[in-house]
Amino acid sequence: MxxxxxxxxxxxxxxxxxxxxxxxxxxxxxxxxxxxxxxxxxxxxxxxxxxxxxxxxxxxxxxxxxxxxxxxxxxxxxxxxxxxETTLQRAMRHPLRTLFYLAGAAAVLYLMLVPFLTLGR
Structure with missing residues (x-):
C-alpha cells in the first residue's frame, strides 16, 4: 500500500x-x-x-x-x-501590493474594533 x-x-x-x-x-x-x-x-x-x-x-x-x-x-x-533584502526594501519594490495589504489589515482591525468603540452609544 x-x-x-x-x-x-x-x-x-x-x-x-x-x-x-x-x-x-x-x-x-x-x-x-x-x-x-x-x-x-x-x-x-x-x-x-x-x-x-x-x-x-x-x-x-x-x-x-x-x-x-x-x-x-x-x-x-x-x-x-x-x-x-529587508522588509522595507521588499515593500518598496511592490508599493501597490504593500498598500493593498496595509489597507486590508486596517479594514480587518476596524471591523474588529467597531463593536467595542460603539458600546457607549
Missing amino acids: SVLIFRLNGVEDDEAADVRRLLDEQGFDYHETSGGFLGLGVAGLWLLDSSQKAAARALIDRYQEERSARLAANYAALCRTGQA
Whole structure:
C-alpha cells in the first residue's frame, strides 16, 4: 500500500527536484500526485512500499537539515555583506501590493474594533 512520504504543497521546485533525485538515487519506488485543478488534492510523493518509509523519511530529513543549514549560512553571508533584502526594501519594490495589504489589515482591525468603540452609544 502506498504511503505519503513528502508533501509538495508550498515546496520550492528545486527542493522537490532534489528530493525526487535522492529517492531515485537510493532506489526507492514512488509515484507523484498533484493537487489537482483546484488544489484540493494532496500533492506529494508516495512510496509504493510502506516498509521503506523509515529509511526514506530519514533520508529526506537529513537532506532538509543540510538544506536548512546551507540556506541559513547563505542568508547570514548576505546579511554580513549588506546584500540581504529587508522588509522595507521588499515593500518598496511592490508599493501597490504593500498598500493593498496595509489597507486590508486596517479594514480587518476596524471591523474588529467597531463593536467595542460603539458600546457607549
